[in-house]
Amino acid sequence: MRQQKGKSTKGNDLSRLGEFGVIELFRKSAGKVRPWVESGIGDDCAVLRISKKMRLLVTTDMLLDRVHFLREKMVPKQLGYKSMAANISDIAAMGGEPRAAFLAVGLSPEIDKKTVLGLRDGLMDCAREYGVDLLGGDTVASKKGLVLCLTVLGVAPANQVVYRHGAKPGDLVMLGGVVGNSAAGFYVLMNRHRLGDRGSSRLLGSHCTPRPQVALGRLLARQRWAHAMIDVSDGLLQDLNHICESSGVGAKIDADVLPVSKEARKLAHDEGRDVRDWALSGGEDYVLLFSVSGGKEAQVQKACSDRLGLEVRCIGSITKERRIMVRRDGKWSRVAPLGYDAFRMGEAL
Amino acid sequence: MRQQKGKSTKGNDLSRLGEFGVIELFRKSAGKVRPWVESGIGDDCAVLRISKKMRLLVTTDMLLDRVHFLREKMVPKQLGYKSMAANISDIAAMGGEPRAAFLAVGLSPEIDKKTVLGLRDGLMDCAREYGVDLLGGDTVASKKGLVLCLTVLGVAPANQVVYRHGAKPGDLVMLGGVVGNSAAGFYVLMNRHRLGDRGSSRLLGSHCTPRPQVALGRLLARQRWAHAMIDVSDGLLQDLNHICESSGVGAKIDADVLPVSKEARKLAHDEGRDVRDWALSGGEDYVLLFSVSGGKEAQVQKACSDRLGLEVRCIGSITKERRIMVRRDGKWSRVAPLGYDAFRMGEAL
Numbered sequence: 080m081r082q083q084k085g086k087s088t089k090g091n092d093l094s095r096l097g098e099f100g101v102i103e104l105f106r107k108s109a110g111k112v113r114p115w116v117e118s119g120i121g122d123d124c125a126v127l128r129i130s131k132k133m134r135l136l137v138t139t140d141m142l143l144d145r146v147h148f149l150r151e152k153m154v155p156k157q158l159g160y161k162s163m164a165a166n167i168s169d170i171a172a173m174g175g176e177p178r179a180a181f182l183a184v185g186l187s188p189e190i191d192k193k194t195v196l197g198l199r200d201g202l203m204d205c206a207r208e209y210g211v212d213l214l215g216g217d218t219v220a221s222k223k224g225l226v227l228c229l230t231v232l233g234v235a236p237a238n239q240v241v242y243r244h245g246a247k248p249g250d251l252v253m254l255g256g257v258v259g260n261s262a263a264g265f266y267v268l269m270n271r272h273r274l275g276d277r278g279s280s281r282l283l284g285s286h287c288t289p290r291p292q293v294a295l296g297r298l299l300a301r302q303r304w305a306h307a308m309i310d311v312s313d314g315l316l317q318d319l320n321h322i323c324e325s326s327g328v329g330a331k332i333d334a335d336v337l338p339v340s341k342e343a344r345k346l347a348h349d350e351g352r353d354v355r356d357w358a359l360s361g362g363e364d365y366v367l368l369f370s371v372s373g374g375k376e377a378q379v380q381k382a383c384s385d386r387l388g389l390e391v392r393c394i395g396s397i398t399k400e401r402r403i404m405v406r407r408d409g410k411w412s413r414v415a416p417l418g419y420d421a422f423r424m425g426e427a428l
Numbered sequence: 429m430r431q432q433k434g435k436s437t438k439g440n441d442l443s444r445l446g447e448f449g450v451i452e453l454f455r456k457s458a459g460k461v462r463p464w465v466e467s468g469i470g471d472d473c474a475v476l477r478i479s480k481k482m483r484l485l486v487t488t489d490m491l492l493d494r495v496h497f498l499r500e501k502m503v504p505k506q507l508g509y510k511s512m513a514a515n516i517s518d519i520a521a522m523g524g525e526p527r528a529a530f531l532a533v534g535l536s537p538e539i540d541k542k543t544v545l546g547l548r549d550g551l552m553d554c555a556r557e558y559g560v561d562l563l564g565g566d567t568v569a570s571k572k573g574l575v576l577c578l579t580v581l582g583v584a585p586a587n588q589v590v591y592r593h594g595a596k597p598g599d600l601v602m603l604g605g606v607v608g609n610s611a612a613g614f615y616v617l618m619n620r621h622r623l624g625d626r627g628s629s630r631l632l633g634s635h636c637t638p639r640p641q642v643a644l645g646r647l648l649a650r651q652r653w654a655h656a657m658i659d660v661s662d663g664l665l666q667d668l669n670h671i672c673e674s675s676g677v678g679a680k681i682d683a684d685v686l687p688v689s690k691e692a693r694k695l696a697h698d699e700g701r702d703v704r705d706w707a708l709s710g711g712e713d714y715v716l717l718f719s720v721s722g723g724k725e726a727q728v729q730k731a732c733s734d735r736l737g738l739e740v741r742c743i744g745s746i747t748k749e750r751r752i753m754v755r756r757d758g759k760w761s762r763v764a765p766l767g768y769d770a771f772r773m774g775e776a777l
Binding site for chain 2: 101108200
């Protein structure tokens with residue numbers, strides 16, 4: 080969740096390392112883990128054995144004022160909702176059911192009670208909608224602005240956890256819904272003075288109160304349809320790259336058939352933008368991106384439509400060659416996985 | 429973990445509410461929880477049923493630069509160690525065994541790789557010492573300074589979880605170790621230019637690399653000796669008050685017999701301070717404070733000494749009258765539970 084292009088920090092240690100380099104520093108040091116750990120650093124959630132048949136899923140997100148959101152652009156309730164939704168989406172991406180949330184919040188003196196109540200209501204609205212209990216946390220004073228850290232726990236049957244690493248050459252790459260709406264909504268937020276709200280309520284909704292696809296994740300996990308899965312948070316290309324790197328494969332996708340809303344398409348057209356940029360690199364759509372066996376497409380689409388009223392779309396396939404190819408205006412080209420890196424924000428969006 | 433008296437924020441919404449008022453806003457809204465929740469907001473950890481016989485313990489702490497610590501006073505490694513220790517101590521306070529940690533960290537551009545490595549090494553040293561695996565987290569860019577949020581999971585047998593709410597009138601109040609060392613160490617840190625390090629390595633150690641009492645917590649829980657338990661983080665009086673409020677009881681303690689180190693006593697004497705202030709309200713000692721049946725004192729002391737080489741001390745008793753009385757220089761007086769409140773920092777220490 081971000082609403083601002085930061086200044087480029089090129090040249091300093093952290094931007095040279097990048098977000099994933101910093102994570103690697105921790106991962107390397109973490110070493111061998113104990114037997115109750117099924118999966119640690121490196122997927123949407125950690126996976127722990129809590130009984131023979133059940134697994135515990137754990138995910139944590141930190142959100143900072145002026146980095147991940149601008150308080151003047153989103154009301155506190157939206158901010159609360161979106162923070163909870165982003166974490167629940169990580170549980171969905173593993174095929175789990177979210178259960179419990181823990182909130183650590185840093186509040187500076189200029190933040191009033193109304194803001195805290197709005198934040199709380201947004202968090203709780205989303206939690207209730209998805210059957211999540213808020214069970215604890217921490218409340219601290221910050222020097223400046225708002226700091227949020229959410230941890231969400233979920234559960235999944237032992238044989239139904241879906242990782243990033245299961246994609247196989249020949250698999251189809253599928254998307255649980257439209258992409259680019261959140262980036263378009265962000266564009267509306269940043270240009271509201273000029274654009275007003277015309278025709279943009281769906282886009283703003285996608286950006287401010289996204290709906291994680293828990294039911295879809297469960298269905299795909301229960302039926303063992305998804306070989307690999309992730310949620311689109313950093314950006315479609317980058318998230319697809321996570322799947323490919325974890326699985327040791329590549330992918331080719333067709334940008335010309337990406338599911339995009341007509342609202343986003345119209346806005347992009349009116350503003351002289353290419354809607355495919357929002358769709359490929361915007362991120363924060365919180366739809367599921369997954370791979371299924373070639374030939375399962377129709378069965379998966381029918382089940383999602385019949386049971387969830389959801390249109391899932393095939394956008395490409397998994398390849399043996401370890402690279403990501405994108406078709407645009409009929410031409411294939413190899414792409415760098417553009418998307419969000421916390422320490423290289425200047426390059427994103 | 430704090431190293432600075434903040435400006436008093438008296439008068440604004442948050443300081444009027446106080447830390448526990450803000451928590452109450454969330455607790456009220458959390459409502460009825462699902463059956464797998466044994467205990468939510470309001471103790472050192474949340475307690476979840478993960479199987480018939482086992483409980484999952486979850487705790488979260490947020491630590492902010494210039495609020496909870498001063499980077500120029502503690503090296504990154506100490507900071508990392510202390511952050512992990514504070515969370516592990518919450519698991520210890522419930523009688524549990526810590527198992528897994530999740531770290532969300534916000535880093536600003538001026539923070540270099542060396543600092544990140546130091547932080548990591550401190551976190552991992554403490555984690556390894558206590559058998560904890562680092563299993564995930566989040567890495568984000570902050571505008572300014574360092575933001576840490578740690579979540580630690582632990583486990584305990586279902587019938588061995590110790591809450592704050594079990595204290596009974598007639599119980600003895602006991603302490604797992606000396607108090608006041610951390611506050612004295614903080615005093616040394618803040619006056620280092622004048623004091624140097626003379627005679628203070630134990631005090632600095634207590635402040636910078638505290639040792640949570642996991643083995644003591646397990647022993648007291650396994651033997652069902654502790655009726656109520658908490659770790660001394662906010663300050664002895666305030667933490668005792670948490671036990672009393674949760675249990676619907678009061679307490680009387682004797683400040684003249686508090687276990688205090690000779691180093692802290694000497695420093696206080698040299699500096700014209702009263703060491704009992706550090707012991708009663710300083711906090712961050714991370715020793716366990718617990719109540720046991722009257723008459724069990726000798727048995728508990730012998731077991732702790734024999735098995736853990738630990739001197740636990742009786743400092744008072746639980747009373748039916750719901751107030752905290754402290755004896756000082758032979759005189760009893762009723763005290764307000766002075767200690768740490770995140771939004772009323774000017775009043776603390």
